[in-house]
Amino acid sequence: MDWLRQADWLTRERVRGYALLLALAGLGLLVNSYLKAMGPAGTDFLAFWGAGHVTAAGDPKAAYDLAVQQGVQTGTGSEGWFAFVNPPPFLFVLAPFGSLPFPLAWIAWVAITWGLWAWVSIRAFPRLWPLVVAYPGALIAAGHAQTGLLTGALLVLAAHELGKRPALSGAAIGVLVIKPHLAVLAPFWLATGGKWRAFLAAGIAAIGLLALSWLAFGGETLAAYSTSWRASEALMEGINPDFLLRMTTFYAQARLWAGDGVAVALAVISGFAALAVAMLAWRRFGYDARATGAAVLAATALASPYLFNYDLPFLIFPTLWLVAQGLEHGFRPYEKLGLVLLYLAPYATRALAFPLGINLMPLAALALLALVWTRGGVRKAGTSPST
Template structure:
């Protein structure tokens, strides 16, 4: 069984070839997603585009008005429409896309956000660029035209630049005020190593973006945002398998399978595990900022109770960090095959969630974290 244990047949040349084939196949899947998004069922991006259009028209507070959003979104021919629940600083991003026709705005959003994510990820792993452009987790986010590529770019920037450019790293985390539950571990991560410039830059950036949105969009918009919490709350009421199977957390799957109490317990344990990783990673990896970044980003997929498969493009960083470790220090038994499965996991677990009746992504995230963590604390030998 050496062909599984060692997987020597999985050479760099073959991996590059497989990745490029996967990237080309992904274009067809993305085109199909676009055609569906233009159909009557609609797409998540309608909420961002509708908010952007209302903001561009000078009515940013209406972005949180359900009746106004329904009017604007169904005006595209879509029968479905979606509440906008992102904080007001997101309106700075949405407004330029709201000025475009919906069909063009979808393409522009995907191109710009994927481009930012790919740029940040390729800068972090230049030799592994084929694995970046073919990453299935990014394809899923692009197909939904969701925010995962944008937030993923910020998290990758933070992990890559903390050692040498801590202010940039902190600013990238602060910009996650547009989706703050993705930055839950950052304060613990920065504080544990005394990275106070990054810590302060994150706080200042978040406060400045909040203040700027208040100044530009007005108090009515801030008040409108607070009303959107009700829409978010309604989504979480009851046991809705259709909704919970799209989520990728131990909280959601525990709640789906065993009820509210089990979900809360599972969410609390996974959240505390994430905090423990953020606090302990510096000692585990001897102060290596990139290694701690890989651990913290892997743990980020476990820390928040509210996360979806399309939020996970940031997992490219811990996944490719492990690939680099294998190339430089030797792959351990079965590690190559494990990395293939984890590379495919964000897309595969979403595709299998409804047939299986459970979303397995929390287990994949836990396995990814375990692999990253196991690379610290000792010197690994190449597979013999």
């Protein structure tokens, strides 16, 4: 069984070849996603385009008006429509896309956000660029034209730059005010590592964006945003298998199978475990910023009860960090095979969720975190937390 234990057959050349084939297949799937998005079924991107469209027209508070959004979005020919629930600073990003025709805006959004995510990820792992280009976790975000590529780029940037440019790293975290539950571990990660420049930059960026959105869009838009919470609450009420199977949290899967009580208990356990990782990572990895970033980003997939497969492009960082560790220090038994499965997991678990009746991504995220954490003994101590 050495072919599984060591997987020596998985050479650099073969990995590059497989990555190329996977990228080509992904491109074909993306074209199919675009054609479906232009049909009557609609697409998640309608919510972002609709919000950007009314903002570009000078009425940003209408981004949160469900009746207006229904009219704007179904005006594209879609029979379905989606509530916009992101905070007002996100409207700065969406307004330029809302000024474009919907079919062109979809292409522009996917191309720009994927390009940004790929550029940041390749900067972090230049030798592993074929694995970035072919990453299935990015494909599902692109196919939905969702926010995961943009937020993933910010998280990867934060993890990659923290040791060299802490202010830039912190600013990237602050911009995550557009989807704040993805940054819930960041304050604890930065504070326990003594990364105060990054901590301050994150706060300035977040508060600054909120203030700018208030100045640009007015207090009425901020007030209207609070009404969008009811739409999110309505989605979470009851047991909707179609909705819960799209989620990647222990909370969602437990609600589907065991009810609210067990779901809440697992959410609390998962959240506190992720928090413990963020607070102990510096000690575990000898103040190696990239190593702690790999651990914290892996833990981020377990921190929130509200997360979807299309939110997971940021997992490219812990996944490729493990690959880089294996190339430098040697792969552990079965680690190559495990990394192949985890590399495919964000897309594969979503594709299998409905046939299986359960989304297995929470278990994959836990396995990824375990692999990162157990690599801690390999790293040498770095700088002190005060640097």
